[in-house]
Amino acid sequence: MIRLSIPLRQALSRLSLPVLIALAFGTMLLGKADALLAERARMVLADALAPIWATLQQPVASVRGAVQEAEFLLNLRAENAQLREENERLRRWQATALALEAENVVLQRQLRFVPEAAxxxxxxxxxxxxxxxxxxxxxxxxxxxxxxxxxxxxxxxxxxxxxxxxxxxxxxxxxxxxxxxxxxxxxxxxxxxxxxxxxxxxxxxxxxxxxxxxxxxxxxxxxxxxxxxxxxxxxxxxxxxxxxxxxxxxxxxxxxxxxxxxxxxxxxxxxxxxxxxxxxxxxxxxx
The missing domain is CATH 2.40.10.340 (Rod shape-determining protein MreC, domain 1)
Structure with a gap:
């Protein structure tokens, strides 16, 4: 493995920024000089990257679906607990209503209650x-x-x-x-x-x-x-x-x-x- 001396590495690091700026300006000038060529270059790059993006999106979509499924199950569990509590409360109210209805029937019999006609x-x-x-x-x-x-x-x-x-x-x-x-x-x-x-x-x-x-x-x-x-x-x-x-x-x-x-x-x-x-x-x- 070739090891560069410290002065050489410093010189390369100093040259990297101007080189990158020059490449960027060159790309811009090339795009302005030949728009069709720049468009073709972008499409070639997009065609090359599209399969990679499609491959990467599959596990991401799977993870997202799993997270949504977990959230749905948690919400369903909380809703189920709430419905059980409401059902129990309604059962207590039903029992109270039935008891009051039975008591009302007894009282009406004792008072010889005559219901009003509609x-x-x-x-x-x-x-x-x-x-x-x-x-x-x-x-x-x-x-x-x-x-x-x-x-x-x-x-x-x-x-x-x-x-x-x-x-x-x-x-x-x-x-x-x-x-x-x-x-x-x-x-x-x-x-x-x-x-x-x-x-x-x-x-x-x-x-x-x-x-x-x-x-x-x-x-x-x-x-x-x-x-x-x-x-x-x-x-x-x-x-x-x-x-x-x-x-x-x-x-x-x-x-x-x-x-x-x-x-x-x-x-x-x-x-x-x-x-x-x-x-x-x-x-x-x-x-």
Whole structure:
């Protein structure tokens, strides 16, 4: 093996940088002088390296696939453990529900409980804005011998819409829950406190007259109360939302701005209060 002396090696190292720079400039000049020749040289180099790259990519792809498979198995194991935990929790809830159902049956037998019959209803199409003495009402098109009467409850597929206040031969008017004449007794589901939902002619009615110490909480569900016999208990109404001033309002479940059809339910309420006590007409404000 030939060993170069230290001065010779230093001289070669000093010459290597200028030589490389000269080769680079020569390649650039060659490429500018003959672009076709440079392109052919690049393609020859690419053709020579392509099989090598293809060969090297196979083990890399295999390693990548193995890593992804391992990650998938780890995620699958974690998901399986989570599903087992949820399944166990659901089994406990099922056992609790079955126990409560059995207890409910026993209590109903002891109290000689008579279940309420399912209310009769009919589906009716909304034909127009009701107008008349109410600011927020809709007019329904009904057929002759319809069986619609004052006081029936109107609902859409989401929740409470309002109550029938006027009935004609081929039409009926429903006072919406947002009208300023609307007064609906409700229950706060969280605290079970009673309150009164009052229409404002806006999109959200207000809540009033709740018991002291049971202020409505934001996000709390609202259902109807059977107090005064005007409405059945438990009909879905909406959710409590706070206004900018902090007043509790109700975001209704029903889409009153998109009413095409409503269902009129006859709950057979004799009604301790007449409809006029819950919907007392007031002069319609000018728009």
């Amino acid at each position: 209310p009769a209803f009919q589906t009716v199409r909304v034909v127009a804005d009701g107008g008349g003495i109410y600011a927020r009402a809709v007019l329904l098109g009904i057929r002759p011998n319809h069986g619609v009467r004052k006081g029936q409850i109107a609902l859409d597929e989401r929740g409470l819409v309002g109550r029938v206040t006027e009935v004609g031969l081929r039409s009926a008017r429903v006072l919406l829950a947002t009208d300023m004449n609307s007064r609906i007794p409700v229950v706060l589901e969280g605290s079970r406190a009673r309150a009164m939902m009052v229409g404002t002619n806006g999109a959200r009615p207000r809540l009033q007259h709740w018991p002291e110490g049971s202020a409505p909480e934001d996000g709390e569900r609202i259902v109807t109360s059977a107090e005064a016999g005007a409405f059945p208990a438990g009909l879905p109404v909406g959710i409590v939302r706070r206004s900018e001033g902090g007043a509790p309002e109700v975001e209704l479940f029903a889409r009153l701005d998109r009413l095409d059809v409503v269902r009129l339910f006859d709950y057979g309420l004799g009604g301790i209060l007449p409809p006029e006590a819950v919907a007392r007409p007031e002069p319609r404000p000018r728009r």
